[in-house]
Amino acid sequence: MAPRNPVNHACPIRDVLDRVGDAWSVLVLSELAKGPCRFNALLRVVNGISQRMLSVTLRTLERDGMVSRRVLPLAPPQVEYALTDLGQSLFASLSALKDWATAHQPSVRAARSSYDARMAQPSAAA
Amino acid sequence: MAPRNPVNHACPIRDVLDRVGDAWSVLVLSELAKGPCRFNALLRVVNGISQRMLSVTLRTLERDGMVSRRVLPLAPPQVEYALTDLGQSLFASLSALKDWATAHQPSVRAARSSYDARMAQPSAAA
């Protein structure tokens, strides 16, 4: 989300992953991909997110131009968040990764179980 | 890298981003994509990584089946890391995201500057 170390300066993919790699951004993006949504509606629909995390995530996405924020002059005021074109294009590009993940999730799980089993055996420990 | 909260259980893309979203995994993957490499060689070539972070990153990648670890029976023993087929396919799928990042980095930077400028002006503050 924030730059973690000086390595990021010239690496575009780290620049992206720093803001997509956190737990919530993708979940929020994919909700907003369905259409504009208000703060509390997102809070209800993004399973497990807290107010603070939603607030932080939305502000980061807004800062990076992925999400627009519009205050509706009502009482109590309502705030509508929506994907920008940039956000939509990012979300589209994530689909390749999502496809990979869906296809290979069983392999990853299997590898992990196998590794854990190997490491659990003292006989095989290095 | 590790599951961050219970939300991950059934979401494949979070499952992937949890292990690709950290600062180092992609850098290590992309080095290994060039060919097998030993620990200290990676340490030198992955700019800014520490021994601990390289160790942790490699172990996670190995556990998830992205990287293989081979101990060469020499003195002192050398350890060669290489991408597995699974790791190679992941790396390939990352390319779409990398292309997006490269193409849109200017837009993101511009959005960020614009946001920061707006927020720096007390007159425009909410």
Place this chain on the structure above:
DNA sequence: TGTATCAAGTTACGAATGGTAACCAGATAC
């Protein structure tokens, strides 16, 4: 025989980040 070095890590510990729970503000409804 003792010292230095190299590989590939691990351990200990302080700093930064992530996450939860509680609180806040303004307005309206009862």
Place this chain on the structure above:
DNA sequence: GTATCTGGTTACCATTCGTAACTTGATACA
């Protein structure tokens, strides 16, 4: 005047990140 709705913020704790120092086992050098 109390409760409720909105959209947050603050304080605080737990986890994770990152750095620096140490470890192990073997070999080379003197």
